Amino acid sequence: MEEVRIGVYVCNCGTNIAKVVDCDAICASLSKMPNVAVARTYKYMCSTPGQEMIVEDIRKNNLNRVVVAACSPRMHERTFRKALQTAGINPYFFEMANIREQCSWVHENEETATAKAEALTRAAILRVAHHEPLENLYADMCPSTLVLGGGIAGLSAALELAESGHPVFLVEKTDRLGGNLARVDLTAPHLYSARDLLTDRIARVRANPYVQLMLESELKSLSGFVGNFTAIVGAAKKNGDPHKEHVLEVGSVVVCTGYKEFDAGRVTHFGYGKLPNVVTSFEFEKMLREGNIRTKEGRIPEYFAIVHCVGSRSRDFHGYCSRVCCMTALKYAHEIKSAIPNSYVSDLYIDMHAFGKGHEDFYRGSSEAKTLFLMYGKNEHPVIKRAQPGEESEMLIEVNEQLSGETIEIPADMVILMVGMEARSESGDVARLVNISQDKDGWYIESHPKLDPVATTTEGIFIAGTCAAPKDIPDTVAQARAAAARILGRIAKQKIEIDAVFAEVDEDLCSGCRVCNSLCPYSAVEFDEEKKRSRVNSALCKACGACVAACPSCAIKARHFTDRQIFAQIEGVLR
Amino acid sequence: MSFEPKIVGFLCNWCSYAGADLAGTSRIQYPANVRVIRVMCSARIDPTFVLKALRDGADGVLICGCHPGDCHYTEGNYKALRRYELLKQTLCAFGIEEARVRLEWVSASEGQVFAEVVTDMTEKIRALGPSRFRVEQENASQPVHQEVTK
Ligand SMILES: Cc1cc2nc3c(=O)[nH]c(=O)nc-3n(C[C@H](O)[C@H](O)[C@H](O)COP(=O)(O)OP(=O)(O)OC[C@H]3O[C@@H](n4cnc5c(N)ncnc54)[C@H](O)[C@@H]3O)c2cc1C
Ligand code: SF4
Ligand code: SF4
Ligand code: FES
Numbered sequence: 001m002e003e004v005r006i007g008v009y010v011c012n013c014g015t016n017i018a019k020v021v022d023c024d025a026i027c028a029s030l031s032k033m034p035n036v037a038v039a040r041t042y043k044y045m046c047s048t049p050g051q052e053m054i055v056e057d058i059r060k061n062n063l064n065r066v067v068v069a070a071c072s073p074r075m076h077e078r079t080f081r082k083a084l085q086t087a088g089i090n091p092y093f094f095e096m097a098n099i100r101e102q103c104s105w106v107h108e109n110e111e112t113a114t115a116k117a118e119a120l121t122r123a124a125i126l127r128v129a130h131h132e133p134l135e136n137l138y139a140d141m142c143p144s145t146l147v148l149g150g151g152i153a154g155l156s157a158a159l160e161l162a163e164s165g166h167p168v169f170l171v172e173k174t175d176r177l178g179g180n181l182a183r184v185d186l187t188a189p190h191l192y193s194a195r196d197l198l199t200d201r202i203a204r205v206r207a208n209p210y211v212q213l214m215l216e217s218e219l220k221s222l223s224g225f226v227g228n229f230t231a232i233v234g235a236a237k238k239n240g241d242p243h244k245e246h247v248l249e250v251g252s253v254v255v256c257t258g259y260k261e262f263d264a265g266r267v268t269h270f271g272y273g274k275l276p277n278v279v280t281s282f283e284f285e286k287m288l289r290e291g292n293i294r295t296k297e298g299r300i301p302e303y304f305a306i307v308h309c310v311g312s313r314s315r316d317f318h319g320y321c322s323r324v325c326c327m328t329a330l331k332y333a334h335e336i337k338s339a340i341p342n343s344y345v346s347d348l349y350i351d352m353h354a355f356g357k358g359h360e361d362f363y364r365g366s367s368e369a370k371t372l373f374l375m376y377g378k379n380e381h382p383v384i385k386r387a388q389p390g391e392e393s394e395m396l397i398e399v400n401e402q403l404s405g406e407t408i409e410i411p412a413d414m415v416i417l418m419v420g421m422e423a424r425s426e427s428g429d430v431a432r433l434v435n436i437s438q439d440k441d442g443w444y445i446e447s448h449p450k451l452d453p454v455a456t457t458t459e460g461i462f463i464a465g466t467c468a469a470p471k472d473i474p475d476t477v478a479q480a481r482a483a484a485a486r487i488l489g490r491i492a493k494q495k496i497e498i499d500a501v502f503a504e505v506d507e508d509l510c511s512g513c514r515v516c517n518s519l520c521p522y523s524a525v526e527f528d529e530e531k532k533r534s535r536v537n538s539a540l541c542k543a544c545g546a547c548v549a550a551c552p553s554c555a556i557k558a559r560h561f562t563d564r565q566i567f568a569q570i571e572g573v574l575r
Numbered sequence: 576m577s578f579e580p581k582i583v584g585f586l587c588n589w590c591s592y593a594g595a596d597l598a599g600t601s602r603i604q605y606p607a608n609v610r611v612i613r614v615m616c617s618a619r620i621d622p623t624f625v626l627k628a629l630r631d632g633a634d635g636v637l638i639c640g641c642h643p644g645d646c647h648y649t650e651g652n653y654k655a656l657r658r659y660e661l662l663k664q665t666l667c668a669f670g671i672e673e674a675r676v677r678l679e680w681v682s683a684s685e686g687q688v689f690a691e692v693v694t695d696m697t698e699k700i701r702a703l704g705p706s707r708f709r710v711e712q713e714n715a716s717q718p719v720h721q722e723v724t725k
């Protein structure tokens with residue numbers, strides 16, 4: 001067998017690693033290990049010069065294995081595998097030691113952090129010696145896409161794909177398209193009509209021959225893998241016709257299932273549900289859309305109060321900001337003033353979040369429109385009560401105003417609660433069906449929050465719009481079209497590359513006991529009745545390793561996670 | 576010198592390893608006693624990994640997977656849980672204290688939980704002292720027998 005020659009690279013990551021871990025000392029110590037041919041430190045291993053250094057060393061020093069001790073392999077494993085490929089050696093002859101996320105960023109003591117980083121790097125060196133060359137597989141990319149949700153996100157993704165000439169199945173749970181945006185009147189900050197934004201898109205979706213629209217439907221199951229999923233879509237209602245199920249072959253899935261509004265009834269001190277003229281933003285949108293702003297008693301209100309952050313940015317409900325309520329509140333101030341010029345509008349906010357393009361101008365415009373802005377404290381709340389008969393307004397609101405430091409009482413005939421967004425109650429079911437994760441608030445988690453925002457940890461499944469977190473229309477549309485662009489890129493290539501990591505049965509060791517057969521969640525293990533041996537279908541295997549750990553004859557090998565490789569790692573961290 | 580426990584962590588790639596990475600990006604501090612080995616799913620963790628770690632001198636072994644229902648491969652963590660229960664009984668028979676081998680669910684958003692688990696486990700094992708295997712081995716320092724590997 002060819003002599004193992006390992007190159008070891010310890011990254012400083014600027015000062016991210018080097019400020020706690022003594023990288024030079026690790027290099028000096030590990031360079032004495034058997035099989036280590038080169039050991040170096042460098043400022044930024046992932047930079048172009050860093051990668052070139054590896055490529056050059058491989059060529060000059062005949063390296064056939066590489067270890068990089070740096071950030072998490074979830075960050076840069078692929079980057080470095082490419083470098084190995086460039087230098088002409090198999091990309092799987094590579095191992096990373098995570099000495100940043102799991103060392104320098106979580107430990108302050110230089111001595112123990114350096115010892116740990118050395119142990120992790122040593123483990124990687126011992127492991128990489130047992131690595132085997134693996135060839136990635138290629139599978140066909142099915143050009144059809146399944147889009148879940150017919151809100152503005154789903155409509156935008158579907159159009160981008162269909163207008164490029166690729167089939168789309170657009171699955172919407174309700175009997176109509178448009179989602180929550182169909183309940184909105186004008187949109188902040190440009191005051192475009194939501195109806196106009198939607199009708200154009202809905203008409204194009206309905207007219208496009210590449211879109212198969214499936215209303216009142218939902219996903220029942222999804223199997224397969226990127227490029228080759230099989231989806232079963234059926235009637236949305238529980239008692240729907242079970243025979244109406246469709247089996248669809250798709251290459252990708254875009255989840256655009258949106259949000260629901262926070263239930264204002266959960267906040268008792270605003271009197272929602274008890275005081276007739278305390279309404280939610282969506283109830284007010286309805287009045288705006290109908291052009292009929294009236295109290296329950298049919299009067300035209302004179303005094304309006306808008307309360308921000310209902311259910312958002314609070315200790316008791318959701319900690320996050322719902323991002324659209326501040327601008328929507330200003331939009332209401334604007335629409336109220338134009339509908340009822342003699343009215344008075346008070347706006348009760350915690351902080352005014354005007355972060356987006358054009359938002360600050362919109363805020364300034366509203367201040368000039370004689371809106372009374374009152375700031376209340378976070379985790380405090382204005383108190384709404386019924387006014388005494390004979391007062392000029394129906395309700396009175398008591399606010400502990402932060403800027404003046406005074407308790408102020410203002411009159412109100414109508415109070416609008418700016419309810420925030422929250423994850424839909426069934427979002428967990430959808431997550432399980434398509435195998436993606438949720439954060440503590442129920443929003444879907446992206447593959448990387450900054451660098452890979454619309455992909456998920458399951459290849460081929462994308463998320464867009466408010467199912468991933470609260471956002472406004474521009475951000476929602478940008479994500480939907482980004483997801484579509486990612487899919488179009490893959491369709492253009494026609495083939496998709498699949499990691500060479502899967503399980504393999506050694507026929508000589510297999511006793512035919514069939515313990516593994518029923519264990520596999522993807523039914524990837526088949527039994528050859530003639531040979532009386534099990535076999536793994538590599539296209540179906542997702543490399544979880546369950547069968548590997550269970551086989552009593554040690555006949556199944558998990559490629560790239562073999563016993564020998566993991567044992568070497570254990571020895572390395574403990575030596 | 577005071578006793579510093581050595582803990583080997585086996586973390587599944589999708590939830591727990593990502594959670595440990597998040598502890599890093601959020602700069603949540605915890606003791607440096609744990610050394611993590613990444614596997615694709617907690618179901619890959621063969622009991623021999625745990626035994627090997629203990630025999631090679633680990634004072635504790637931490638196994639982390641996704642929360643029940645959240646496993647990337649649907650139910651690998653249930654398999655891990657069943658295996659863990661059996662393993663614990665075997666280890667007890669060998670006189671290995673229960674606190675030394677621990678199974679915890681850590682999601683990708685639970686960096687804080689991971690840090691707390693490691694901190695707690697380190698403290699508990701520090702109180703227990705070195706593992707029996709490690710003491711025996713340091714006394715005898717004889718080579719361990721060869722195991723079957725694939
Ligand atoms: C009161 C209010 C006012 C707003 N005003 C503005 C504004 O002025 N400007 C602005 O930019 N933004 C505004 N927004 C934000 C805007 O509503 C969102 O950005 C936008 O609607 C998000 O679209 P979406 O497609 O992600 O989600 P949604 O609109 O929620 O659409 C999701 C769709 O998916 C469907 N669905 C859900 N689950 C499933 C399933 N399992 N299977 C199939 N289909 C499913 C739903 O029925 C729905 O049709 C406002 C929000 C609120 C609360
Ligand atoms: S568990 Fe192992 S020995 Fe039994 S059938 Fe599967 S591969 Fe063969
Ligand atoms: S590794 Fe997991 S997915 Fe692959 S064959 Fe074994 S049990 Fe099935
Ligand atoms: S992938 Fe985390 S436990 Fe299975």
